[in-house]
Amino acid sequence: xxxxKLGWVGLGNMGNPMVMNLLKAGFEVxxxxxxxxxxxxxxxxxxxxxxxxxxxxxxxDVVITMLSNDAAVKEVFESPTxxxxxxxxxxxxxxxxxxxxxxxxxxxxSCSTHNVHxxxxxxxxxxxxxQDGTLVILVGSSTTDYELAKPIFDVLGxxxxxxxxxxxxxxxxxxxxxxxxxxxxxxxxxxxxxxxNGVSKEDMLNIINAGACGNGITNxxxxxxxxxxxxxxxxxxxxVKDLRLAKEAGLDSPLIHPLFNxxxxxxxxxxxxxxxxxxxxxxxxxx
Numbered sequence: 011x012x013x014x015k016l017g018w019v020g021l022g023n024m025g026n027p028m029v030m031n032l033l034k035a036g037f038e039v040x041x042x043x044x045x046x047x048x049x050x051x052x053x054x055x056x057x058x059x060x061x062x063x064x065x066x067x068x069x070x071d072v073v074i075t076m077l078s079n080d081a082a083v084k085e086v087f088e089s090p091t092x093x094x095x096x097x098x099x100x101x102x103x104x105x106x107x108x109x110x111x112x113x114x115x116x117x118x119x120s121c122s123t124h125n126v127h128x129x130x131x132x133x134x135x136x137x138x139x140x141q142d143g144t145l146v147i148l149v150g151s152s153t154t155d156y157e158l159a160k161p162i163f164d165v166l167g168x169x170x171x172x173x174x175x176x177x178x179x180x181x182x183x184x185x186x187x188x189x190x191x192x193x194x195x196x197x198x199x200x201x202x203x204x205x206x207n208g209v210s211k212e213d214m215l216n217i218i219n220a221g222a223c224g225n226g227i228t229n230x231x232x233x234x235x236x237x238x239x240x241x242x243x244x245x246x247x248x249x250v251k252d253l254r255l256a257k258e259a260g261l262d263s264p265l266i267h268p269l270f271n272x273x274x275x276x277x278x279x280x281x282x283x284x285x286x287x288x289x290x291x292x293x294x295x296x297x
Contacts (some may be wrong), residue, residue, distance in 0.1 A: 012035060012036050012037045012161060012163065014037065014038075014071045014072055014161070014162070015038050015040070015069065015070045015071045015072070016032060016037050016039045016040070016070055016072050016073070016074065016162070017039070017041070017060065017063075017066030017067070017069065017070035017073035017074065018032075018037065018039055018040070018041045018042070018064055018066075018073070018074045018075075018076070019038050019041075019042050019043070019066065019074070019076070019077065019093075020043065020072050020075055020076040020078075020082075020086075020107070020185070021041060021048040021049060021052070021076075021214055022048075022067060022076070022077075022078065023137050023243075024073050024076055024085065024133070024136075024137065024140045025043075025076040026048065026051070026143075027054065027137065027140045027141040028106075028140050028145075028166050028258070029041060029052050029057060030052065030055060031141075031143045031165055031166060032165055032166070033052065033055050033056050033057060034055075035077050035129070035165040036057060036189060037126040037162075039052070039056075039057045039058075040057065040059065040060050040065075040066055040070055041053075041057050041058070041059055041060065041150065042059070042061075042062065042063055042065070042066055043059045046059075048272075057267075058148070059138075061094050062091040062092075063086050063087075063089070063090045063091060063092050063093045064092060064093070064095045064205040065087045065091075066093070067093055067095075067096070067098050067101055070101075071102065071179070072093075072101070072102045072103075072104060072158075073081075073093060073101070073102070073103050073104070074103075074104045074105075074106055074161065074162070075087075075093075075103065075104070075105045075106065075107055076106045076107055076234040077107045079107075079251060080110055080113045081107060082107075082115075083109055083113065083117070084113070084116075085101075085129050088120070091249055093126075094120055094121065094124045094282060096124070097124045097125045097126075098124065098125065098126050099125040099126075100125075100127075101126050101127070102105065102126070102127040102128075102129065102155060102158065102159065103117075103121060103126055103127070103128050103129070103231065104128075104129040104131050104162070105117060105128070105129070105130055105131065105132075106131050106132060106133055106139055106147075107132065107254075108132045108180070108183050108184075108185075108186075108187070108248070108251075108252055109132075110180060110255045110258060110259060111177040111180040111181045111182055111184070111259055111260070112177070112180070112277070113180070114177040114179070114180040115128040115176055115177040117130075117132065117176070117178035118175075118177070119177035122280040123215075125183065125276040127151075127152075127257070128155075128176055129150070129151040129156070129159055129176070130149070130150035130176040130177060130178070130179040130180055131147055131148065131149045131150070131152065131159070131163070131179060131232075132147075132148055132179055132180060132182075133145040133146065133147050133148070133166070133167065133168075133183075133184070134146040134148065134183065134185035134186050134187075135145075135166060135167075135213060137242040137243045137244075138230075138243060139167075139168075140166075141219060142234070142276065143165060143167065143168070144167065145166055145167035145168070146167055146168065146169055146170075146171070147163045147166060147169070147171070148170075148171055148179040149163070149170055149171065149172045149179055150172075150173060150174055150175050150176045150178045150179030150180065151172070151175070151176060151179075152175075152248070156170075156172045160213070160229045181259065183252075184252055184255055184256040184259060184261070185256070187249060187256070188252075188253065188256050188261065188266065188269075189254040189255055190227065190249070190286070191249055191252075191269050191273060191286070192265060192269060192297070193225070193228070194227065194231065194286055194289055195269055195272060195286055195289060197218070197227075197228055197231065197235075197287075197290075198289050198290035198293050199237060199280045199293065200214065200289070201214050201215065202290065202293055202294055202297065204269070206297065211235060212236060213230045215228075215235060215236065229277040230243075231268050231287045232288075234285060234287045235287065235290060236288050238291075240281075240284040240285040240287050240290075240291065241284070241285060242283060242284055242285045243252070243285050243286075244245055244275060244285060244286050245282065245283055245284070245285065245286070246276055246277060246281050246282050246283075246284055246285065246286045246288055246289065247277050247283065248283030249273055249286045250270070250273045250274050250276075250277050250282070253266065253269060253270040253273060254270065254274075254275075255279055257270060271284075272289065272292070272293070274292075275292060276288065276289050276292035279292055279295075280292065
């Protein structure tokens with residue numbers, strides 16, 4: 011039995027399976043979600059519910075947030091019944107949401123003012139790794155806080171990499187999602203170019219995945235491309251947000267601007283709630 015009492019805010023596609031894994035590992039978990047019906051399967055599995063983020067801080071040793079964007083995270087921290095509504099010495103907050111490095115540093119400073127420890131811990135991986143407990147967790151914190159949280163990370167991920175202080179992990183997350191965007195844009199363009207010149211997408215995907223250009227993401231996305239169906243493992247709109255954050259954080263390389271414009275156009279075309287691989291649909295319509 012794990013003795014740390016955990017609180018969790020945010021039960022979306024990622025949060026729900028992550029909490030389930032913590033429950034299976036023997037952690038005591040209390041959850042808060044504005045949409046209460048999302049709590050039901052977790053309560054059935056042994057979680058308890060709280061009426062506010064503040065209640066989580068009162069009850070729990072460590073509170074974890076997994077939310078969609080900077081504004082949502084700040085609201086949970088700063089609202090009148092939020093995580094920082096009082097001082098909570100010795101308590102720890104882990105933000106696993108993808109936010110800007112600037113927001114992570116701001117949250118770390120706010121937590122310090124309230125005598126709360128803060129860990130910046132965004133994850134690399136989508137729904138299936140969240141379900142399987144094989145996420146890659148990028149950690150920005152003190153060494154002491156990292157060691158305290160490691161039993162949690164060991165349940166949620168296959169590895170946790172301590173990259174530095176708060177804000178550094180958020181930078182690492184934006185960097186890896188930039189590479190993700192480049193991979194998927196390149197994969198989509200390659201398949202479409204091959205098809206337009208008489209190579210079936212089945213054959214082209216086999217060529218890619220059998221050779222040195224194949225990688226984990228090209229293998230994972232092949233079934234979606236073959237079926238021309240893109241249920242969201244990682245919604246395209248979230249990658250648009252992450253690419254925008256990377257630009258705002260100073261990424262000004264030759265490829266970031268056309269890459270961002272391509273995904274932003276796909277979101278405007280109504281593909282935001284589909285998987286990131288739906289970029290192929292957007293590009294196909296432009297041929």
